[in-house]
Amino acid sequence: MISIIGGSGFIGTRLSNRLISSGKDIVIIDKRSSGTFPDLWKYSDVREFDVLSKAIQGDVIINLAAEHRDDVTPLSLYDEVNVEGAKRVCEVAEEKGINRIIFTSSVAVYGFAPIGTDESGDINYFNDYGRTKYLAEQVYKEWQKRDSQNRTLVIVRPTVVFGEQNRGNVYNLLKQIASGKFMMVGNGENVKSMAYVENVAAFLEYSLDFKSGIHIYNYIDKPDFTMNTLVKKVFKALGKEEKVGIRIPYSIGYGMGKILDLGAKISGKKLPISSIRVKKFCSNTSFNTSIVKSGFEAPVSIEEGLSQTIKYEFVDRKKGEVFFTE
Numbered sequence: 001m002i003s004i005i006g007g008s009g010f011i012g013t014r015l016s017n018r019l020i021s022s023g024k025d026i027v028i029i030d031k032r033s034s035g036t037f038p039d040l041w042k043y044s045d046v047r048e049f050d051v052l053s054k055a056i057q058g059d060v061i062i063n064l065a066a067e068h069r070d071d072v073t074p075l076s077l078y079d080e081v082n083v084e085g086a087k088r089v090c091e092v093a094e095e096k097g098i099n100r101i102i103f104t105s106s107v108a109v110y111g112f113a114p115i116g117t118d119e120s121g122d123i124n125y126f127n128d129y130g131r132t133k134y135l136a137e138q139v140y141k142e143w144q145k146r147d148s149q150n151r152t153l154v155i156v157r158p159t160v161v162f163g164e165q166n167r168g169n170v171y172n173l174l175k176q177i178a179s180g181k182f183m184m185v186g187n188g189e190n191v192k193s194m195a196y197v198e199n200v201a202a203f204l205e206y207s208l209d210f211k212s213g214i215h216i217y218n219y220i221d222k223p224d225f226t227m228n229t230l231v232k233k234v235f236k237a238l239g240k241e242e243k244v245g246i247r248i249p250y251s252i253g254y255g256m257g258k259i260l261d262l263g264a265k266i267s268g269k270k271l272p273i274s275s276i277r278v279k280k281f282c283s284n285t286s287f288n289t290s291i292v293k294s295g296f297e298a299p300v301s302i303e304e305g306l307s308q309t310i311k312y313e314f315v316d317r318k319k320g321e322v323f324f325t326e
Helices: 010-021 049-055 076-096 128-145 169-179 197-209 227-237 250-267 275-282 302-315
Strands: 002-005 026-030 041-043 060-063 100-104 152-158 160-162 191-196 213-219 221-226
Touching: 002 010, 010 026, 010 197, 026 049, 041 049, 049 076, 060 076, 076 100, 076 128, 100 128, 100 197, 128 152, 128 213, 152 197, 160 169, 160 197, 160 302, 169 227, 169 302, 191 197, 191 302, 197 213, 197 302, 221 227, 221 302, 227 302, 250 275
Parallel strands: 002 026, 002 060, 026 041, 060 100, 100 152, 152 213, 160 191
Antiparallel strands: 191 221
């Protein structure tokens, strides 16, 4: 039996589907019911030991749960969910004699890192999300070290994850391009690493067979694209002219973000555009990974994943459960 904490979410639902298709028994543990697998769902909150202990079953824990948005309030939620939640997970694992934990961290632990940063890169987070993900990693490492011969810890640091049914930043970008309202901020030569959700789920499944020890991997689907190239590929998938269109200088785009920050502060409303999101959009987020050394091969190419997502969302316009992420 495999316990998937946060299994009702975007990655969790894809992972659950893969594991069920492979004949594995799972339980989905989440604050929100699973829209796809409601019969396999159990309520829990990673901050509550007693409830979490009752929900977790089997001999493997996969923890996908996180507080991750840029605009979380209060800020203490990052520590409560990401760090204290990790402690509760480890306490339950100790209580139940579970020796295998797979934890999804994030490349956010590297911050605005140099192009090509791999798993040996400097930890240089710039926000509470990256900080608390890194602190959670340390909690899990301490758990593994207490019985290093028998315990297996897999830490996966994905880059931005996209795919069908997701309503995060990549979807918002694709939607803007598809609608014809997209405007490029900056010169568009900044490079972006991305990960297709099916491939991330496939790697998490693959890591179930790793031997005892600590295994840390960035998850990136190569090749990376510049923003200019990405926009053109989206237009191509839509059957439209491959172009970029209107451009706005970074200084103007960032200034508009600052104005919207002030508007959000005054109104108390969470707006879809902010200065930090403009900065992230225009930054290089290009990482490398040593996953190839593990023997894993992604089942879907990055271009195929992008094409499938665009077809599902903007050509066929299929209906189904959607997942709201960053």
